Structures are given as structure tokens and as C-alpha cells.
Amino acid sequence: MNNPIYQLHNIRQLYRKREVLQVDQLEIYPGEILALVGPSGAGKSTLLRLLNFLEPPSEGRIIFHGTTFRQGKEMPTSLRRRVTTVFQQPYLLNRTVAANVQYGLRLRKNPNSHALVEAALAQVGLDHLAQQRARTLSGGEGQRVALARALVTQPEVLLLDEPTANLDPYNVGMIEKIIAETNREQKTTVVLVTHNVFQAKRLAHRVALMLDGSIIEINDVDTIFESPSDPRTAAFIGGKMVY
Amino acid sequence: MNEMSQGFIQAIKLIVSSDPELWQIVLLSLQVSGIALFVSSTIGIPAGAFLALSRFTGRRLLIVFLYTGMGFPPVVIGLFVYLLLSRSGPLGQIESQLIPRLFTPGAMILAQTIIAFPMVAGFTMAAVLGVDPKIRLQVRALGATRWQTTVATLSEARVGVLVAIVAGFGSIISEVGAVMMVGGNIENKTRVLTTAIVLETRKGAFELAIALGIILLWLTFMANFVMLRLQGRTVDE
Numbered sequence: 169m170n171n172p173i174y175q176l177h178n179i180r181q182l183y184r185k186r187e188v189l190q191v192d193q194l195e196i197y198p199g200e201i202l203a204l205v206g207p208s209g210a211g212k213s214t215l216l217r218l219l220n221f222l223e224p225p226s227e228g229r230i231i232f233h234g235t236t237f238r239q240g241k242e243m244p245t246s247l248r249r250r251v252t253t254v255f256q257q258p259y260l261l262n263r264t265v266a267a268n269v270q271y272g273l274r275l276r277k278n279p280n281s282h283a284l285v286e287a288a289l290a291q292v293g294l295d296h297l298a299q300q301r302a303r304t305l306s307g308g309e310g311q312r313v314a315l316a317r318a319l320v321t322q323p324e325v326l327l328l329d330e331p332t333a334n335l336d337p338y339n340v341g342m343i344e345k346i347i348a349e350t351n352r353e354q355k356t357t358v359v360l361v362t363h364n365v366f367q368a369k370r371l372a373h374r375v376a377l378m379l380d381g382s383i384i385e386i387n388d389v390d391t392i393f394e395s396p397s398d399p400r401t402a403a404f405i406g407g408k409m410v411y
Numbered sequence: 412m413n414e415m416s417q418g419f420i421q422a423i424k425l426i427v428s429s430d431p432e433l434w435q436i437v438l439l440s441l442q443v444s445g446i447a448l449f450v451s452s453t454i455g456i457p458a459g460a461f462l463a464l465s466r467f468t469g470r471r472l473l474i475v476f477l478y479t480g481m482g483f484p485p486v487v488i489g490l491f492v493y494l495l496l497s498r499s500g501p502l503g504q505i506e507s508q509l510i511p512r513l514f515t516p517g518a519m520i521l522a523q524t525i526i527a528f529p530m531v532a533g534f535t536m537a538a539v540l541g542v543d544p545k546i547r548l549q550v551r552a553l554g555a556t557r558w559q560t561t562v563a564t565l566s567e568a569r570v571g572v573l574v575a576i577v578a579g580f581g582s583i584i585s586e587v588g589a590v591m592m593v594g595g596n597i598e599n600k601t602r603v604l605t606t607a608i609v610l611e612t613r614k615g616a617f618e619l620a621i622a623l624g625i626i627l628l629w630l631t632f633m634a635n636f637v638m639l640r641l642q643g644r645t646v647d648e
């Protein structure tokens with residue numbers, strides 16, 4: 169395989185002295201879709217925040233493109249801007265839909281933003297809503313705007329935190345299609361957090377199961393689903409894990 | 412009763428005929444409060460945003476001071492500025508262009524700036540605190556620098572910041588005690604709407620007092636009206 173884009177070493181994350189994440193080692197490779205599955209509170213969102221350099225790990229380090237991110241060391245803006253997150257809720261700014269999608273480009277002073285915004289909105293099928301106030305959108309529309317807003321910056325790494333939770337099948341299908349296309353065509357690296365093991369199966373190349381802040385098993389998608397090495401993985405995949 | 416309706420009719424005449432004495436007072440009021448509002452907003456909005464967004468030791472204490480300042484009797488601030496600027500006061504002894512003299516518009520601007528500052532800063536802080544922290548996380552995830560994140564947060568809180576400015580204006584345009592003390596209510600020099608109303612009423616010149624009162628009411632009404640309009644636009648759209 170290629171050189172990893174991310175290398176995590178001995179990561180610990182503590183909130184008020186409570187350890188919620190411990191990842192001794194994790195590599196993420198360019199161009200892959202890695203799904204993080206696991207029950208509520210397993211630390212999936214926490215791991216995504218670290219991968220987007222939104223907070224430093226309490227202990228350990230993350231190497232991204234050879235640059236180390238750890239406690240007391242900020243990531244340079246130019247590197248941070250290669251990564252972005254779509255959160256479980258869209259968190260839209262109180263502006264128009266178009267202004268929301270344009271936001272990341274304005275931060276980067278991209279001169280071509282109008283055409284890019286149009287294209288991104290067309291991609292999620294919302295070009296007709298460009299001038300609507302973002303806060304008046306439905307849940308599914310809002311999530312698609314959030315996805316367009318992330319995609320328009322052409323990230324090298326796209327972090328998705330349950331992007332289709334609480335959405336209807338139409339919106340789920342559309343978002344999944346866009347994720348798969350973006351990964352295939354732009355070679356975007358995707359880390360996808362999902363509760364839904366079937367979604368992981370549909371989209372991911374590799375799957376990691378997280379439990380209580382640890383990665384229990386990480387393997388390519390077929391292995392995880394056909395011959396998991398950890399009984400807890402089998403239980404989770406089989407829907408027998410209570411959470 | 413008759414005296415009142417007479418005064419009212421005369422007052423309308425004064426306003427309609429754009430009486431020079433009347434307009435001088437109105438203009439000075441707007442100048443003094445306008446400059447004071449500008450200065451207190453220039454300092455108060457960043458200060459409020461900073462208090463809302465940063466974490467440092469002593470922050471809680473500063474916030475308590477700020478809230479105290481919002482409810483502080485303006486007349487006490489007048490007294491403070493008076494003592495500061497009086498001949499024997501710490502600033503009064505310094506000969507400098509930058510330090511206003513007592514009984515000048517400059518002294519009134521200083522007093523009003525101090526009165527409006529906690530209003531602007533306090534309301535701005537509350538508005539910024541009202542922005543979901545997750546929005547800041549999202550903005551940061553989209554690649555914003557710390558400064559850009561602060562700007563985006565203030566932009567999300569823009570209605571509240573506007574309310575802060577209008578509240579600051581309301582607190583000084585209708586204030587009497589402090590400007591009376593440090594301005595001295597000198598005819599043609601430091602008489603503003605509120606202090607002129609006091610003086611004209613005492614003199615028995617009700618028509619001018621009522622005319623000034625109408626204009627003061629109209630100004631505060633307009634300030635609130637503009638605020639509601641802007642608020643409505645950002646909420647409804």
C-alpha cells in the first residue's frame with residue numbers, strides 16, 4: 169500500500185480526567201474510505217475531531233503529511249485546510265444557502281468561488297435553493313448543503329460524522345452516491361462514522377470497530393463482514409450487541 | 412390643563428419652525444452621544460467578544476464587573492469623571508489636548524462613553540455566548556483561522572450586537588445626571604436634550620421643554636424601531 173496520510177501513535181484523549189479515547193496505532197491511507205462503526209459513546213466523534221485538528225490529543229501524536237500534531241503544537245492552517253468535517257447536524261450559518269457553500273472558499277480567498285458554488289449545489293441537487301435562507305431548509309436539504317459546503321473546498325480528507333442519520337432513503341441514497349463518486353473521481357480520503365453497518369458495507373474499503381474508546385478490530389470490509397477475528401465484532405455486525 | 416395644551420401647541424410650532432436654539436441642543440446631543448457611542452462600540456464589541464470566547468483567570472471577575480457596570484447609576488459615573496477632570500483631580504492636572512476639560516462637550520463624551528461601554532460590551536458578550544459553540548467548531552473545520560472564527564461568530568451574533576449598540580445609545584441619550592454634572596448645562600455650550608428639559612421646565616418655559624421632550628422620545632423610538640426592523644429582517648428571512 170501507499171504511504172499513510174495519517175499516522176496515529178499512542179493517542180489518549182481525556183475529558184475532565186476521564187479517558188474516552190485510546191488508540192495506540194492507526195494508519196489511514198490516501199484514497200481509502202475507512203468506516204468507523206461502534207456503539208454510542210465509543211469515541212468515534214472524538215477521533216474525528218482529532219483528525220480534523222480541532223483539538224489536540226491529551227497524549228500521543230498524529231502525523232499528517234509528515235507534520236506532527238500534538239499537545240501544545242498547532243497544525244499550520246495550510247495543512248488544516250486539506251481536511252474538513254461534515255457533522256451529524258449541518259450547523260449552517262445564518263446566511264443564504266449559496267453563502268454557506270461559499271464560506272470555505274471565501275476563507276481561502278478563492279477567486280473562482282461563484283462557479284464552484286453553483287457546481288457544488290448542482291451536485292447535491294439544490295441549485296434552485298441557492299438564495300434561500302439556510303436555516304429554513306429541511307433536515308435532508310440542510311445535510312446536503314453541509315456536504316456541498318465541504319466538497320466545494322476539494323478536501324484531500326473528508327471526515328463524515330453520521331452524515332445520513334435520521335434521513336429518508338432518498339437522501340441517504342443521494343449522499344452515499346456522492347461520497348462514493350467523490351472518493352472515486354477526486355481520490356478523496358474519507359473517514360465515515362456510521363451506526364449503520366450496512367452503510368459501511370456499501371461504501372467502505374476498510375472498517376474499524378470501536379468500543380469504549382478503543383479500536384477493537386480494523387480490517388478490510390470483506391474480512392470484517394465474513395470472518396471477523398474478534399467475537400465482539402461478530403456480535404456488532406450481527407446486530408446482537410446491545411447499545 | 413390649558414397651560415399644557417398651550418405649551419404643546421407652542422412646542423409643535425418650535426419644531427416646525429426649526430427654532431435655532433432647539434436645533435442647537437438637538438445637534439449637540441446627537442454629536443456627544445454619537446461620538447460616545449462610536450468610541451464605546453469600538454472598544455466594547457471586541458471586549459465583549461473576547462470575554463465570551465476566551466478563557467483566562469480573572470474572566471469571571473471581569474464579567475461580574477461588567478454586569479455591575481451595566482446597572483451602575485450614571486450619576487456616580489458623572490461624579491467619578493468630575494473628580495477625575497477637576498482641577499485637583501489626577502487628569503485635571505495634566506495639560507494636554509487629549510484630556511477634556513470639565514464643562515465642555517469633551518467631558519460629556521467621556522462620561523457617556525464610560526456609561527455606554529458596559530452596555531455594549533455586556534450585550535455583545537451575551538449575544539456571542541448565545542452562538543452555538545458547535546458553529547465555531549464547524550467554521551474551524553472548514554478551515555477558518557482563529558481570527559476568521561471570531562469574525563464568523565460575531566456575524567452569527569449580529570442581531571445581538573446591533574441590540575447592544577442600540578441599548579448603549581438608549582442608555583446615554585436619555586441620561587441626565589452625569590452630563591449635568593460634568594457638562595454644567597451651559598447655554599449654547601453644553602446643553603443637551605435632557606439637561607435642557609430640566610432647565611427649561613424650572614424656568615417655566617414649558618414650550619421648549621415639551622418640544623425637546625418630543626424630540627427625545629422620537630429619537631429613542633426611532634432607535635428601537637430601527638433595531639426591530641433589522642432584527643425582523645434577520646429572523647424572518
Ligand SMILES: Nc1ncnc2c1ncn2[C@@H]1O[C@H](COP(=O)(O)OP(=O)(O)OP(=O)(O)O)[C@@H](O)[C@H]1O
Nearest residue numbers: 183184188206207208209210211212213214215363
Ligand atoms: N467535550 C467533552 N467533554 C466531556 N466529555 C466528552 C466531550 N466530548 C465527548 N465526551 C465524552 O466522550 C465519550 C465519547 O464521545 P463521542 O462523542 O466521541 O462518542 P461517539 O462514538 O461519537 O458516540 P455517538 O455514536 O453517540 O455519536 C462520551 O462518553 C462523551 O460523553
Ligand SMILES: [Mg+2]
Nearest residue numbers: 212213214329
Ligand atoms: Mg458521535
